[in-house]
Amino acid sequence: MTRPVVVLVGPPGAGKSTVGQVLAERLSVALHDVDVAIEAAQGRTVSDIFVEDGEPAFRALERAEVLRALTEHEGVLALGGGAVMQPDVATALQEGGHAVVFLDVTIADASSRVGFDASRPLLLVNPRAAWTRLMNARRETYETVSGTRVDTAGRTPEQVADEVTAWLGR
Template sequence: MSPVVVLVGPPGAGKTTVGRVLAERLGVGLHDTDTAIEEAAGRSVSDIFVGEGEARFRELERVEVVRALAEEHGVVALGGGAVMQEAIATALREGDHRVVFLDVTIADAAGRVGFDASRPLLVVNPRAAWTRLMNARRPVYEALATVRVQTGDRTPEQIADEVLQALGQAR
């Protein structure tokens, strides 16, 4: 069993929101790996970062994402930095997954997430941090993606329509 589709992209791209719409339209569940990590750990991603450090979070993330890619059947939404771990990138490539890169500009991302304390890598100088992260991650998102969809100035339903059409599952 493997996911119907895997969503990747930066904070504010709409992975969870679009994932819900896609899951509903496809008649499957949504598995958000950050939410799964929070539920298993009993605390937020931000609290894990602060209390145990980024390395511990990335370890938890690697285990959860690799498991989800092997066992979940539905829409799987990955945390923004997950693809930067080689084990996860390899699992995406070798699993022949349908990976959708939800792309977004910094202006649209800022409007959606507000760059608050719940985004631990964006706490200090959020715009500069987001830009730095995106510059490092964009080539990886693009290399792993089956499809790239721009999310700015669009509703989750419009984005889901484009994703389904691009994957040959238009309804």
């Protein structure tokens, strides 16, 4: 059965894309970033999809891409921050026997990494409060679908990748 080596979940700014790239290089596999794949397929940014088509349209694209990648991608899979909030995705992660890592981060580290700019459509109005609301709503789901939690605060992507590879037994 084809499946990712590891699936990375967590909030915006946790380092899923950056750590995912380090892990992919270390494990000699490809990185599949769901948001990047959606942007490539749609020919526009996630932010533009949100603005032009609305969040439900984006979530439908995201759900389809995640469910496809969970059965077809053999490398590192980085999910968008809200993907796990979709019941089909959460169920697939939990029941599929996937190696899922919750990359956790504080708001201070997240804000310094992403800058809470226009490319983060759910964080446009009062970004710090919006991020905190998202994190409060999502934390339990991140923890439920994951086999381990790795704190990324104050750590380099390489240090985070060290912990993930140790957890994977590699």
